[in-house]
Amino acid sequence: MSADPLSRVFSALADPTRRDLVARLADGDATVRDLAQPYDMTVQAISKHLKVLEDAGLVTRSRQAQRRPVHLEADVLDLMTKWIERYRRNAEERYRRLDAVLDAMADGTKPTPSTHTGDS
Amino acid sequence: MPTLTRETQIIVDQKVPAVRIIREFDAPVAKVFRAHIDAALFSQWNGPRGNEMRVDHFDCRTGGSYRYAIGRQNFEAWFRGCFHEVRPSALIVQTFTFEGMPDGVALERLVFEDLGDGRTRLTATSLVDSFEDRDAFVASGMEKGVREGYERLDELLAR
Numbered sequence: 093m094s095a096d097p098l099s100r101v102f103s104a105l106a107d108p109t110r111r112d113l114v115a116r117l118a119d120g121d122a123t124v125r126d127l128a129q130p131y132d133m134t135v136q137a138i139s140k141h142l143k144v145l146e147d148a149g150l151v152t153r154s155r156q157a158q159r160r161p162v163h164l165e166a167d168v169l170d171l172m173t174k175w176i177e178r179y180r181r182n183a184e185e186r187y188r189r190l191d192a193v194l195d196a197m198a199d200g201t202k203p204t205p206s207t208h209t210g211d212s
Numbered sequence: 213m214p215t216l217t218r219e220t221q222i223i224v225d226q227k228v229p230a231v232r233i234i235r236e237f238d239a240p241v242a243k244v245f246r247a248h249i250d251a252a253l254f255s256q257w258n259g260p261r262g263n264e265m266r267v268d269h270f271d272c273r274t275g276g277s278y279r280y281a282i283g284r285q286n287f288e289a290w291f292r293g294c295f296h297e298v299r300p301s302a303l304i305v306q307t308f309t310f311e312g313m314p315d316g317v318a319l320e321r322l323v324f325e326d327l328g329d330g331r332t333r334l335t336a337t338s339l340v341d342s343f344e345d346r347d348a349f350v351a352s353g354m355e356k357g358v359r360e361g362y363e364r365l366d367e368l369l370a371r
Contacts, residue, residue, distance in 0.1 A: 102343075102344070102347035102348075103343075103347065105343075105347075106342075106343030106344055106347065107343075108226075175350065176222055179222060180220055180221070180222040180233075181220075183220045183222065184220035184235075186257060186259075186260075187235045187237075187257075189257035190237070190244075190257040191237065191238070191239075192257070193257045194237060194238075194239040194243055194244065195239075197243055197246070
């Protein structure tokens with residue numbers, strides 16, 4: 093497993109069941125038994141998925157309560173959202189350069205003369 | 213003149229390992245298309261800030277191929293792929309490979325949409341073969357991205 097925490101978050105969320113678990117935990121804390129109910133999976137299988145999410149820091153489990161409800165760490169999800177935002181900004185920055193290129197281009201839609209078609 | 217250009221939108225698909233980038237331009241579709249198929253124009257805006265694009269070949273037509281390097285100083289990364297389908301002012305379907313990881317390939321689909329009034333919407337979808345690859349792709353080059361993005365933006369706004 094990668095040492096990089098963000099890669100761990102990304103790969104933890106690469107599985108559809110785990111993404112679904114995260115979506116349901118966004119509504120509030122739940123026990124493993126509650127979480128397992130809608131799936132055609134054993135409680136152990138769900139526990140394994142939760143362990144991956146826990147290792148990635150996406151969820152925590154209360155140590156005190158007997159029911160040990162699973163809690164979503166919203167901050168970690170937030171961090172991933174920020175990464176996507178950075179990716180978006182990089183693309184936006186690239187397209188602002190394209191805006192400038194489009195501004196500088198002649199208005200005609202025909203190919204530009206030879207000075208622009210070469211690999212100069 | 214107030215700009216009508218809408219900011220880039222990113223859609224990270226939950227069902228397939230794809231990223232979709234949507235952006236609108238205040239330019240006619242033929243012009244936006246030409247800025248993608250003409251190597252001299254494409255190299256003016258492609259790649260991250262502060263990097264030069266060096267073209268080995270760029271034959272943007274159905275069945276054509278491309279190879280170019282992006283880099284600065286002593287470091288260059290080479291990319292290549294095939295133009296699977298090129299339809300004037302409408303569509304480019306191409307493959308994209310980083311030569312440092314030759315087994316990995318993204319399938320890219322660029323759809324050019326005429327919005328009328330000399331405006332264009334570009335929808336670029338990159339599909340890779342695993343969520344891990346997609347996420348690594350989204351996460352790549354992120355460290356300096358924010359700072360450099362703002363610098364570049366400041367420069368453009370100062371023009």
